[in-house]
Amino acid sequence: MCLHCYRYSSLNDTQCQRCWYPYCQRCFISSMCDRCIGLSEDYCDIVCSELCSNYRKGIEVCHSSDNTCYMCREGYFSNQTTCLRCTYNGCQTCTNATLCETCRIGYWGKQCNLTCSIGCLNNTCKIEDGSCICKEGYFGKACQHECAYTCALSVGTNQTQCNPITGECTRCQTGYFGRFCDSSCNLSCSARECKQMTGKCLACPSNQTFGDGCENQCSNSCDQNKCYAEDGNCSLGCISNHYGPQCEFSCSTNCKGTENWVVCDANGACLGGCVDGYSGDKCLAGEKRALKRTKANLRIG
Numbered sequence: 001m002c003l004h005c006y007r008y009s010s011l012n013d014t015q016c017q018r019c020w021y022p023y024c025q026r027c028f029i030s031s032m033c034d035r036c037i038g039l040s041e042d043y044c045d046i047v048c049s050e051l052c053s054n055y056r057k058g059i060e061v062c063h064s065s066d067n068t069c070y071m072c073r074e075g076y077f078s079n080q081t082t083c084l085r086c087t088y089n090g091c092q093t094c095t096n097a098t099l100c101e102t103c104r105i106g107y108w109g110k111q112c113n114l115t116c117s118i119g120c121l122n123n124t125c126k127i128e129d130g131s132c133i134c135k136e137g138y139f140g141k142a143c144q145h146e147c148a149y150t151c152a153l154s155v156g157t158n159q160t161q162c163n164p165i166t167g168e169c170t171r172c173q174t175g176y177f178g179r180f181c182d183s184s185c186n187l188s189c190s191a192r193e194c195k196q197m198t199g200k201c202l203a204c205p206s207n208q209t210f211g212d213g214c215e216n217q218c219s220n221s222c223d224q225n226k227c228y229a230e231d232g233n234c235s236l237g238c239i240s241n242h243y244g245p246q247c248e249f250s251c252s253t254n255c256k257g258t259e260n261w262v263v264c265d266a267n268g269a270c271l272g273g274c275v276d277g278y279s280g281d282k283c284l285a286g287e288k289r290a291l292k293r294t295k296a297n298l299r300i301g
Contacts, residue, residue: 051076051083074104088112103127119143134164150181172196186213190229204229221247243268254283 048062052069062069072083077094086094090112092102103112106123108130116125119138125131134143137159147162151169154161161170162180172181175192177199185194188209189201204214208225210232218227221242222234231245238247243266255270257263264270269281278286 049083090114100127117142117144119146136161139164139167148180148182150176152181169196186215188214190214201229207235219246219248223247238266252278252283254278254286 048067049069051073052062053071053073068081069078069083072078074092075086075089076083077086077096078084084097086100087097088094088100088111090103090107090109091100092104092112094100098111100110100112103109106116108114108116108125108127112127114130116123116130116132117138117140119134119140120132120143121135124133125142130142132143134140136154136157137147139145139147139162143164145167147160147167148169149160150173151160151162152171152173153159162168163170168179169181172178175185177183177185177194177196179197181196183199185192185199186201188204190203190205193202194200195202198212200212201214204210207227207229208218210216210218210227210229214229216232218225218232219234221239223236223239226235227233227246228235233245234247238244240262241251241264243249243251243264249268251264251268252270254275255263256272256275261272263272264282267281270283274280274283274286278284
């Protein structure tokens, strides 16, 4: 028996024979259609209503007995005998004239009369509360807020980047800092660049100033007056006969050497030894003895 004769009828229970009518999907005998493609009646010569879902799309869409739709097209509902229009234009499907079941793209609400936020991805939001997934550059439950214009732009786009829930900027544009990039970097910062969370300058002009806002001058004892922006320590070392992180100490005058010769290392230890009468790494031991003798002489006098 032919059980799956598409556009054919069974013949002698063993073979399939073509249905006579071009819009038959299945027929009992060649001249009597059982199912139609986009039409109805026994000969598939009655066009289904244009209100039927999938109208004339190559599948059966209405009953052959009474031409009623299996399902109504978008924006309509069935009252058992025909398809009637949903009252609200935003309805995609409705169970009766005024009760929307699903909304068309871009709409939400019980009556599908509210529009999704411009920030919703693909202009799609939930029918219950209008919430949605945000497209780049927007944040909030309904993506109704734009990221701050001071947030950094996404690579290859003109859209700013921020957290889609809180609105906090992923990064800031040059010259701004803070969670929402709503504060300006100090004008003294090199290239006006500063750390996003603290506002501290990333670098200072010519590397000759330091501090959160590059407000302090590097020590004159630093080589070329250059120091690190974060702590003021000399970046190129010290000028002759100075030592310390900021070259704030002078080598002992008791070190052997001349003014043009480096006489102590980075810790202040004399490189060439001590002049007569002094000892120790920094040649300071003689000073203490001399001071004691001076005090003793003053008491005797």
